[in-house]
Amino acid sequence: LAILGLTGVVLRLLVVVIRGMAAPAPICSLLGQPALPLLSAEGDINIGAVFPLHRNALFKVHSFTSRPEKTPCISINQREFQFAQTLIFALEEINNSSDLLPGLSLGYQVYDSCSYAPLAIHSALALMNSPGPEDSLGNPSSCSRSPAVLGIVGESSSTSTIGISSLVGPFNIPVISHFATCACLSNKKKFPSFFRTIPSDFYQSRALAKLVKHFGWNWVGVVNSNNDYGNNGMATFVEAAWHEGVCVEYQESIHRTDPREKLLDVVKVIRRATARVVVLFMGLGDIIPLMNEMALEGDPGLQWVGSESWITARLLAENKAYGFLRGAVGFAIRNARLDGLEGFLDKVHPSQAPDNTLLREFWETVFQCSFEGGSSTLCTGTESLAKLKNQYTDMSELRIPNKVYTAVYAIAHALHNLLTDLKNDTDSGKRPIRQNINNISCESFHSLCLSLRYLKEVRFRVKTGEEIWFDDNGDVVACYDLVNWQQEEDGTLQFHVVGLYDSSMPPEQRITFNKGKLAPASVCSASCPTGTRKAVQKGKPVCCYDCVPYSNGCYRCDLEYWSNEKRDLCVLKPVEFLSYEEMMGIVLVFFSLLGSGVTTLVAVVFSIHKDTPIVRANNSELSFLLLFFLTLCFLCSLTFIGRPSEWSCSLRHTAFGITFVLCMSCVLGKTIVVLMAFRATLPASNIMKWFGPPQQRLSVLAFTLIQVLICVLWLTVSPPFPYKNMKTYKEKVILECDVGSAIGFWAVLGYIGLLALLCFVLAFLARKLPDNFNEAKFITFSMLIFCAVWITFIPAYVSSPGKFTVAVEIFAILASSFGLLFCIFAPKCFIILLRPEQNTKKHMMGKTSNDTRY
Numbered sequence: 001l002a003i004l005g006l007t008g009v010v011l012r013l014l015v016v017v018i019r020g021m022a023a024p025a026p027i028c029s030l031l032g033q034p035a036l037p038l039l040s041a042e043g044d045i046n047i048g049a050v051f052p053l054h055r056n057a058l059f060k061v062h063s064f065t066s067r068p069e070k071t072p073c074i075s076i077n078q079r080e081f082q083f084a085q086t087l088i089f090a091l092e093e094i095n096n097s098s099d100l101l102p103g104l105s106l107g108y109q110v111y112d113s114c115s116y117a118p119l120a121i122h123s124a125l126a127l128m129n130s131p132g133p134e135d136s137l138g139n140p141s142s143c144s145r146s147p148a149v150l151g152i153v154g155e156s157s158s159t160s161t162i163g164i165s166s167l168v169g170p171f172n173i174p175v176i177s178h179f180a181t182c183a184c185l186s187n188k189k190k191f192p193s194f195f196r197t198i199p200s201d202f203y204q205s206r207a208l209a210k211l212v213k214h215f216g217w218n219w220v221g222v223v224n225s226n227n228d229y230g231n232n233g234m235a236t237f238v239e240a241a242w243h244e245g246v247c248v249e250y251q252e253s254i255h256r257t258d259p260r261e262k263l264l265d266v267v268k269v270i271r272r273a274t275a276r277v278v279v280l281f282m283g284l285g286d287i288i289p290l291m292n293e294m295a296l297e298g299d300p301g302l303q304w305v306g307s308e309s310w311i312t313a314r315l316l317a318e319n320k321a322y323g324f325l326r327g328a329v330g331f332a333i334r335n336a337r338l339d340g341l342e343g344f345l346d347k348v349h350p351s352q353a354p355d356n357t358l359l360r361e362f363w364e365t366v367f368q369c370s371f372e373g374g375s376s377t378l379c380t381g382t383e384s385l386a387k388l389k390n391q392y393t394d395m396s397e398l399r400i401p402n403k404v405y406t407a408v409y410a411i412a413h414a415l416h417n418l419l420t421d422l423k424n425d426t427d428s429g430k431r432p433i434r435q436n437i438n439n440i441s442c443e444s445f446h447s448l449c450l451s452l453r454y455l456k457e458v459r460f461r462v463k464t465g466e467e468i469w470f471d472d473n474g475d476v477v478a479c480y481d482l483v484n485w486q487q488e489e490d491g492t493l494q495f496h497v498v499g500l501y502d503s504s505m506p507p508e509q510r511i512t513f514n515k516g517k518l519a520p521a522s523v524c525s526a527s528c529p530t531g532t533r534k535a536v537q538k539g540k541p542v543c544c545y546d547c548v549p550y551s552n553g554c555y556r557c558d559l560e561y562w563s564n565e566k567r568d569l570c571v572l573k574p575v576e577f578l579s580y581e582e583m584m585g586i587v588l589v590f591f592s593l594l595g596s597g598v599t600t601l602v603a604v605v606f607s608i609h610k611d612t613p614i615v616r617a618n619n620s621e622l623s624f625l626l627l628f629f630l631t632l633c634f635l636c637s638l639t640f641i642g643r644p645s646e647w648s649c650s651l652r653h654t655a656f657g658i659t660f661v662l663c664m665s666c667v668l669g670k671t672i673v674v675l676m677a678f679r680a681t682l683p684a685s686n687i688m689k690w691f692g693p694p695q696q697r698l699s700v701l702a703f704t705l706i707q708v709l710i711c712v713l714w715l716t717v718s719p720p721f722p723y724k725n726m727k728t729y730k731e732k733v734i735l736e737c738d739v740g741s742a743i744g745f746w747a748v749l750g751y752i753g754l755l756a757l758l759c760f761v762l763a764f765l766a767r768k769l770p771d772n773f774n775e776a777k778f779i780t781f782s783m784l785i786f787c788a789v790w791i792t793f794i795p796a797y798v799s800s801p802g803k804f805t806v807a808v809e810i811f812a813i814l815a816s817s818f819g820l821l822f823c824i825f826a827p828k829c830f831i832i833l834l835r836p837e838q839n840t841k842k843h844m845m846g847k848t849s850n851d852t853r854y
Helices: 002-022 078-095 117-129 159-173 201-214 226-243 260-272 284-296 320-325 342-345 357-367 383-392 399-424 444-450 451-455 582-610 620-640 646-680 693-717 742-765 775-799 803-834 839-846
Strands: 039-041 045-051 054-057 075-077 107-111 150-154 176-177 194-195 220-223 248-256 277-281 303-306 331-333 369-372 375-379 457-461 468-469 479-487 493-502 510-513 530-534 543-549 562-564 570-572 721-725 735-736
Touching: 002 383, 039 078, 045 117, 045 399, 078 107, 078 194, 078 342, 078 357, 078 383, 078 399, 107 117, 117 150, 150 159, 159 176, 159 194, 159 226, 176 369, 176 399, 201 226, 201 277, 201 331, 201 510, 220 226, 220 260, 226 693, 248 260, 248 284, 248 468, 260 735, 277 839, 284 320, 303 775, 331 399, 331 493, 357 369, 369 803, 399 451, 399 468, 457 530, 457 543, 457 721, 582 620, 582 803, 620 646, 620 693, 620 803, 646 693, 646 721, 646 775, 646 803, 693 742, 721 803, 735 803, 742 775, 775 803
Parallel strands: 045 107, 045 150, 150 176, 176 194, 220 248, 220 277, 277 303, 303 331
Antiparallel strands: 039 107, 054 075, 331 479, 369 375, 457 468, 479 493, 493 510, 530 543, 562 570, 721 735
16 A cells, blocks of 8 residues: 555656646736836836825725735825925926936836835835736746836835835845935845935934034933834934933834824823923824824923924924924924926826826815816815915925935936946947937846946936935935024914034034024923032932032032032042143154154165165164064054043053064064074084074064963953043042053063063173174163163152153153164164265174274
8 A cells, every 4th residue: 555655646746747847938927906106107218206195095804815905095195296296397307408318218107105114015016027918918028027117216204115125125226215214224234225315314313412412401302203213213312312411201102093092191291291302203194193182282381302304394383283383493404496396386287197096186185176077177165275285386395305306316317327338338348239328228238227336326416506426325415404493473483494414524513503592491400509419319310310408518529529619519520641632742742753753764774775784784674674663662652642442441552562572572583693693603503594584583473472462361351441540639530541450461561571681681692792893782782771761660650640650651662662773773874874984894894904893
């Protein structure tokens, strides 16, 4: 039975294989209903776009037994409809241009995401796959054709944009967003093909933190949208606020789909909190339900700080119920003027495309008109009509439409540069194309059409005067207007620009203000009056404290604080360290640079006269190495100046230890060579073969490797670290570098001292060797100076207070380095430059009649 069963399985497998071999090639067929654009026009090359043209998607419960129906959308979004028409306006402007893509027409396919991320992804799939009748017929050629569009503009929300970018990124289809500001989209590993013409929230969050700090609000509340935009923006703001010394009393997240009970809870938190400043990092759709609930209970008397998504929303400013938003302040995208857009928007009418349901819905919903046969027959509500129409045709706030306009031009300029390069490369054999670019489409160059390099390198200036280019993360330079909601005499709220933020400026100059301080104040605790002290409130941030009267007229300040002149308040002690700005630091830097400069000059002199006897007789290779390492010794003293940090404390001691061992190794090598050279002159001596250049380099490396191991062990076990010394002086804090492991510190110094002592002993023994120019004498003097400096350094280092401890260490480094430089190289330079007649081999060997010694 087992054999029969196995035989049956084998036969079935053979049948399957035979059927597979005889089956036709697989074809592509569309699964489900094709997504069709709501606005479209064919061109030589098409650009895709995804906008939330409707505010809500109408969800239906499915039985899971049949194919689900298409999700209907309700409540048309006038603002997003304006964005879509701005895209069409920009494309028509490009098509009519003689300078940009001449003779080539750009088409468009605009899809609706209904403010719903799954529908946005579904629209992106449609733009990638170009669904059409041929797909439903199973046309096999549709498996390998290019995408329907060159690039995708959109989406407006960060969450939907994340979905689109994640989907199309692996296929190198560029996505340029005009309104997705989440800093997470700057991650090129996750979103390699994403670009945006609006700044990242990374800059806005930090700008808002600096703004809050500027007005003295160190106690704030934060409410954000419960989505990628709000959560990422809130997290970045809270981190930046902490660095600015601003405390956050509460953090709340809401979403437009939350029940009313959730909104009421957030309103209660806002009204009961002591913080009088509220930062709203929210989208426009999320803030409206919250403001409705706030309006029901009257003016809360708060200072509102807003993100760019709502701070210039006319829908909020023109609603009288939201009058409590007066005084709101926040950063907004810089405004612009697009000539010709107003007339273009006025001409949008269903008669342009009688079969277009979106145009008909827009007019029927917004203008309350009904259509029969393609023409309007009835319009009602004329008083509200003008107000509704202004939301669509208002030209005073074109901040976001300008970003849509810019995104279209970015794609057009990148395409223009690509086609220009392709046309210029036709003779190189890289890719033959038609000489006439009028007929070029994506199918003409396939994957090159999707190249992102041209978008990364694009740089152009739009007619508004703004220069556009993308950094390595696909972001543009962040420029914001600081907007303040001010109430006019007629009671309306108007947006007034009261400052500017520019990320291209130095950090301290990025925000400029042209208005005074805003009210009200928002601090956890007011400044303590005379005769009281600060007592931190348990469980609250350090900016929250109680003002407690002094007990018995006296109170001891904390270690980092010191009593003021009136003896009634504790103030921070000044922090002291050796800085570049003070006179002592400037003098030490001068001598450090002077020493490195003189050493370099000596190296140049030796290099020019490298073939002369005096240079060759004194081991030129080790001489050049010693000059290079002496330069490093002079420069390593610079690491001891400046505010101590973890990396600088570790760097200064290890750099000092290793560079001086390198110098000592070279000096020791030169000394040994002098001794061995004399012994090599004795009969039957062949000892110099063991002390050639390779052996000399190896000895320097070996001696230095021991010091490197000591430093690595020191940094691993207990490295140096910055330390606030509050014991030496009571009235100030000394910021210094603690050596960490004292054994490691003295081991580094001890090893240097051991090599110096060895050099001194060997050089002393060789000081009277019978050469007219005996280098051992100069090495002996240099080692005497070196050892004298470091022997006197130890008591001076231990007894010097504060920043003078560092100054003593720098002085020891410079003094010993100058000693080595002048004692070893000054006599040689004297003969090379001033006594060239003595720079001969005979004189070096002491065979001249003149027995002068140097």
